[in-house]
Amino acid sequence: MPLQATRATPGESRQDAILDAAERVFAASGYQGAAMRAIAGEAGVAQGLIHYHFKTKEKLFEAMVARRSNQINARRAALVAGLFEHGTPRLEAIVEALFRPTIETGLDLARDGGAFARILVAFANSADPRDQKLIETHYDPIAQTFIAALMRVEPGLSRSDAVWAYMFAIGVGMTMMAKTGRPKRLSGGVCDDGDVEAMLDRIVPFICGGVRALVEG
Amino acid sequence: MPLQATRATPGESRQDAILDAAERVFAASGYQGAAMRAIAGEAGVAQGLIHYHFKTKEKLFEAMVARRSNQINARRAALVAGLFEHGTPRLEAIVEALFRPTIETGLDLARDGGAFARILVAFANSADPRDQKLIETHYDPIAQTFIAALMRVEPGLSRSDAVWAYMFAIGVGMTMMAKTGRPKRLSGGVCDDGDVEAMLDRIVPFICGGVRALVEG
DNA sequence: GTCTATAGTTCGATAGAC
DNA sequence: GTCTATCGAACTATAGAC
Numbered sequence: 001m002p003l004q005a006t007r008a009t010p011g012e013s014r015q016d017a018i019l020d021a022a023e024r025v026f027a028a029s030g031y032q033g034a035a036m037r038a039i040a041g042e043a044g045v046a047q048g049l050i051h052y053h054f055k056t057k058e059k060l061f062e063a064m065v066a067r068r069s070n071q072i073n074a075r076r077a078a079l080v081a082g083l084f085e086h087g088t089p090r091l092e093a094i095v096e097a098l099f100r101p102t103i104e105t106g107l108d109l110a111r112d113g114g115a116f117a118r119i120l121v122a123f124a125n126s127a128d129p130r131d132q133k134l135i136e137t138h139y140d141p142i143a144q145t146f147i148a149a150l151m152r153v154e155p156g157l158s159r160s161d162a163v164w165a166y167m168f169a170i171g172v173g174m175t176m177m178a179k180t181g182r183p184k185r186l187s188g189g190v191c192d193d194g195d196v197e198a199m200l201d202r203i204v205p206f207i208c209g210g211v212r213a214l215v216e217g
Numbered sequence: 218m219p220l221q222a223t224r225a226t227p228g229e230s231r232q233d234a235i236l237d238a239a240e241r242v243f244a245a246s247g248y249q250g251a252a253m254r255a256i257a258g259e260a261g262v263a264q265g266l267i268h269y270h271f272k273t274k275e276k277l278f279e280a281m282v283a284r285r286s287n288q289i290n291a292r293r294a295a296l297v298a299g300l301f302e303h304g305t306p307r308l309e310a311i312v313e314a315l316f317r318p319t320i321e322t323g324l325d326l327a328r329d330g331g332a333f334a335r336i337l338v339a340f341a342n343s344a345d346p347r348d349q350k351l352i353e354t355h356y357d358p359i360a361q362t363f364i365a366a367l368m369r370v371e372p373g374l375s376r377s378d379a380v381w382a383y384m385f386a387i388g389v390g391m392t393m394m395a396k397t398g399r400p401k402r403l404s405g406g407v408c409d410d411g412d413v414e415a416m417l418d419r420i421v422p423f424i425c426g427g428v429r430a431l432v433e434g
Numbered sequence: 435g436t437c438t439a440t441a442g443t444t445c446g447a448t449a450g451a452c
Numbered sequence: 453g454t455c456t457a458t459c460g461a462a463c464t465a466t467a468g469a470c
Contacts, residue, residue, distance in 0.1 A: 014453080032249035036446060046455045051447060053453090118344065125338050125395040132397060143403055163404040164419045171392040172385045172427075178342040180349060186360055187380040202381045202431065209430020210389075210423035217422045231435080253464065263437050268465060270435090 015053050018043045020112075022064045027115035030122060031061060062134060065123075068105070068116045069138040075101035076142055080149055091153050091208050096200065098146055099173050103196050117177035124170070156215040165211045172207055176200075232270050235260045237329075239281045244332035247339060248278060279351060282340075285322065285333045286355040292318035293359055297366055308370050308425050313417065315363055316390050320413050334394035341387070373432040382428045389424055393417075 009017070021043035025034045036057055040047040054060040079097040083089040102117060123131040124139075143166060150162045157165065175183075176199045183191035193199060226234070238260035242251045253274055257264040271277040296314040300306040319334060340348040341356070360383060367379045374382065392400075393416045400408035410416060 030247065030249055032247055035444080037444085047446090048448080048456080049454055055447095057446065121342050122339070125342065125391060125397065127335065127395065127397050132399065132402075135397075135399065136402060140399075140403060147403065160404055160407045161419065163400055163408045164416075165423065166403070167392045167400055167408075167410075168389045168420065168423050171388040171390070173388070174342060174391060175384045175388040178344065180342065180344050180352075182349065182352065182357075183380055183384055185349075185353060186357060186364065186383070187377055190377045191380045191384075193384075199381075202378065203385065205430045205434045206382065206385050206427035209433075210427040213422045213426025213429075214419065216426075252462085254462090264464090265438080265466080266436055272465095274464070 014043075014045055014049065018045060018050055018053060018060070019064050019067055022060055023068070023115045023119065024112055026061065026064065027112070027118040036060075058130070065119070065134055065138060072101045072105045073138065073142045075105065077145060080145055084149075084152070088153055091150070091211060092204055094146065094149050094153055095169065095204050095207050098169060099176070099200065099203070102173075102177070103200075114177065114179055118179070121174050121178045125174070150211065154211060154215050157211070161214045165207075165214055168210060169207045172203055176203060231260070231262055231266065235262060235267055235270060235277070236281050236284055239277055240285070240332045240336065241329055243278065243281065244329075244335040275347070282336070282351055282355060289318045289322045290355065290359045292322065294362060297362055301366075301369070305370055308367075308428060309421055311363065311366050311370055312386065312421050312424050315386060316393070316417065316420070319390075319394065320417075331394065331396055335396070338391050338395045342391070367428065371428060371432050374428070378431045382424075382431055385427060386424045389420055393420060 009020075012020075018039065021039050022034075025039045025042055028034075029038070034057075036047055036050055039060075040050055043050075050060060054063055076097060079101065080094065083093050083097060102120070103114075105116075124135060126132070147159075147162045147166050150165055151157050151159065176193060176196065179193050181193065183193045191198075226237075229237075235256065238256050239251075242256045242259055245251075246255070251274075253264055253267055256277075257267055260267075267277060271280055293314060296318065297311065300310050300314060319337070320331075322333075341352060343349070364376075364379045364383050367382055368374050368376065393410060393413065396410050398410065400410045408415075
């Protein structure tokens with residue numbers, strides 16, 4: 001039985017430890033601002049080991065995105081499919097299914113303060129072809145699923161308006177995932193973007209009202 | 218009469234040339250990814266001159282934000298004030314006033330492909346205290362103006378819901394300013410986030426529907 | 435004000451021992 | 453698989469001539 005070094009979460013492979021550390025450092029400093037040295041330090045491994053497992057910084061980033069995205073989007077797909085199993089769900093349920101897996105898996109406040117959700121906000125808004133290629137691979141398919149779902153629950157919605165509605169909904173969700181603290185500042189402490197349930201309680205009706213306005217107009 | 222070096226826009230001071238170049242390079246590469254060398258090259262000046270005028274990279278960024286923000290937010294404040302001069306305007310007019318100065322001044326497609334709007338998207342979503350301090354200085358005051366305007370045109374809206382509505386509206390606007398090209402991909406070429414007028418035509422009713430849903434709920 | 439040259443640091447990546 | 457040590461290339465910022 002080989003000796004096992006002390007590690008933040010015992011039983012975790014060093015590859016996963018590196019990916020976890022990458023998530024935290026990329027979230028805190030951005031892609032360019034994150035240093036391989038800092039990730040290695042956070043993971044408790046030598047810098048050379050990261051290059052052994054992931055070759056380059058860019059490939060490390062991609063591996064980190066792939067791991068968490070697959071996790072989140074499998075859950076999202078299952079939720080939407082489940083909603084249509086017994087008749088046609090309400091629009092509200094679709095919108096909730098859009099966000100809940102991301103905030104529960106990626107935000108995961110207890111573990112890392114929402115590291116992956118922050119990364120998502122940054123690179124989903126990037127026009128860099130490298131970032132958009134990642135979005136296309138990992139998020140466009142599930143986006144098409146949601147766009148189709150929107151059209152099923154709101155039959156008056158045209159396909160192009162469903163695409164716009166999806167983009168706008170994601171934009172609203174960004175304000176929750178970015179967790180900038182601005183709502184608290186603007187409201188004198190009343191609105192807290194760290195309280196995910198309170199935000200969902202306002203985000204869901206806001207988006208549903210927006211979608212239905214596109215149907216009517 | 219002193220000899221004047223050839224410059225991209227003649228009659229412009231070198232300070233302004235540097236700020237213009239900074240806008241383009243920061244927009245293309247992000248704060249960390251933008252090199253002072255690249256900005257100097259883009260501006261057609263020596264790298265040392267940037268440090269002479271702006272001292273550090275961070276102060277250069279702040280000066281660039283201040284210049285464009287003052288321009289945009291003065292226009293926004295004037296628009297909102299004008300709307301209330303003869304009675305109470307419609308919600309739609311408020312929402313339009315929220316975005317048009319930014320897209321016309323900061324996006325400015327013909328000049329730079331929307332450089333400043335891209336910068337705005339990136340640092341408005343940042344949780345870094347340095348970025349939030351800039352937002353607080355340059356954008357929180359005009360935000361309070363718009364929040365108050367929302368409550369005036371929709372009397373049923375509580376203050377906290379008005380703050381949420383403002384945040385959500387900004388989030389929707391991000392999808393226009395980021396110009397990622399994703400709507401075109403998702404719609405098979407139909408929806409174009411480069412067509413600002415077409416986007417505003419969908420964004421305004423979407424946001425107004427969302428706000429009114431918060432009033433009713 | 436504007437330039438050239440460079441000091442001093444930090445970065446991504448690799449080599450090679452174990 | 454994992455570590456230490458280091459290379460070579462970038463970076464920000466400054467010094468000093470003009």
